[in-house]
Amino acid sequence: MDNFTVGVVVFPGSNCDRDVSWALEGCLDIRTKYLWHESSDLSDVDAIVLPGGFSYGDYLRCGAIARFSPLINALDEFVKSGKRVLGICNGFQILTESGFLPGALVANKNLNFICDDVELDIVSSKGGWFNNVDEKQTIKLPIAHGEGRYHCDSDTLKKLVDNELIALRYKNNPNGSSFDIAGITNEKGNVLGLMPHPERACDETIGGTDGLFTLKSLILK
Amino acid sequence: MDQFAVKVFIRLRPSVLDPAGEATKSASIKLGAEGIKSLRIGKMIEVKIEGNGENEVREKIDLLCDRLFANTVIEDYEYSLEKL
Numbered sequence: 001m002d003n004f005t006v007g008v009v010v011f012p013g014s015n016c017d018r019d020v021s022w023a024l025e026g027c028l029d030i031r032t033k034y035l036w037h038e039s040s041d042l043s044d045v046d047a048i049v050l051p052g053g054f055s056y057g058d059y060l061r062c063g064a065i066a067r068f069s070p071l072i073n074a075l076d077e078f079v080k081s082g083k084r085v086l087g088i089c090n091g092f093q094i095l096t097e098s099g100f101l102p103g104a105l106v107a108n109k110n111l112n113f114i115c116d117d118v119e120l121d122i123v124s125s126k127g128g129w130f131n132n133v134d135e136k137q138t139i140k141l142p143i144a145h146g147e148g149r150y151h152c153d154s155d156t157l158k159k160l161v162d163n164e165l166i167a168l169r170y171k172n173n174p175n176g177s178s179f180d181i182a183g184i185t186n187e188k189g190n191v192l193g194l195m196p197h198p199e200r201a202c203d204e205t206i207g208g209t210d211g212l213f214t215l216k217s218l219i220l221k
Numbered sequence: 222m223d224q225f226a227v228k229v230f231i232r233l234r235p236s237v238l239d240p241a242g243e244a245t246k247s248a249s250i251k252l253g254a255e256g257i258k259s260l261r262i263g264k265m266i267e268v269k270i271e272g273n274g275e276n277e278v279r280e281k282i283d284l285l286c287d288r289l290f291a292n293t294v295i296e297d298y299e300y301s302l303e304k305l
Contacts, residue, residue: 060289060290061292064289064292068289096294097292102294103294104292104294104295106233106237106238106295107240107241108240109238109240110240111240111241111244149238151237151294151295152294153236153294176238176240
């Protein structure tokens with residue numbers, strides 16, 4: 001695992017890229033490499049994080065423009081090969097806009113930008129993103145978003161439930177998300193998108209370490 | 222080549238809650254406007270585009286609407302087209 005490298009994608013407007021890199025390198029000793037969105041060469045990274053922020057200023061819809069970057073075009077093959085992709089906040093929005101995950105993220109029900117810590121139930125451990133949390137089925141992670149209300153139609157919701165694709169649910173739904181959904185995986189389990197920020201919960205001195213496991217699981221095969 | 226002016230209207234699907242529309246409805250009522258039953262906010266995109274005839278331009282606009290302008294998970298679209 002010494003050479004395992006996580007690619008952290010940087011779009012114009014990303015602002016959690018350095019937080020993710022700090023958490024992976026500083027807290028978990030996992031090597032990272034920044035990937036500019038115009039790059040389509042993913043050959044020297046073993047997993048990818050799409051970090052939070054406001055790619056392209058959230059123009060048109062959050063994640064709508066980022067979807068057309070060369071890097072996201074190259075992501076299809078990367079995902080098909082079974083390598084792991086983690087989309088956090090704006091990264092989650094990009095994953096839904098580009099069709100890697102179903103549904104969409106829309107404006108919070110109360111229209112507020114919500115910046116808070118939230119309690120989350122771990123619903124599924126598909127993909128191993130939340131496995132073995134010492135039998136603790138609830139974690140606390142920070143959220144910071146204006147457009148984090150997960151929306152999908154009833155057929156999609158049924159598929160998510162039936163196939164155990166719902167990874168996280170809010171205990172106290174802050175934004176009006178359908179079925180309290182805070183994070184989902186694809187069917188294979190190698191792609192996780194979530195609105196909460198695990199990289200902001202990796203050190204006790206900044207309020208908790210409940211995000212460590214998810215970031216560490218990037219190195220799972 | 223013909224040139225067309227296209228107006229694309231994008232709306233949240235009826236099943237998607239529109240909190241901005243709700244807030245604007247509330248403000249409209251505070252302004253004193255009576256009788257507002259519903260108020261929903263969408264987007265309008267104006268495009269000037271060239272192509273060989275209306276059919277070709279419609280194909281281009283359909284692609285743009287379906288893949289970029291609207292997210293059909295949450296939005297519907299329609300457009301009008303005028304030859305310049």
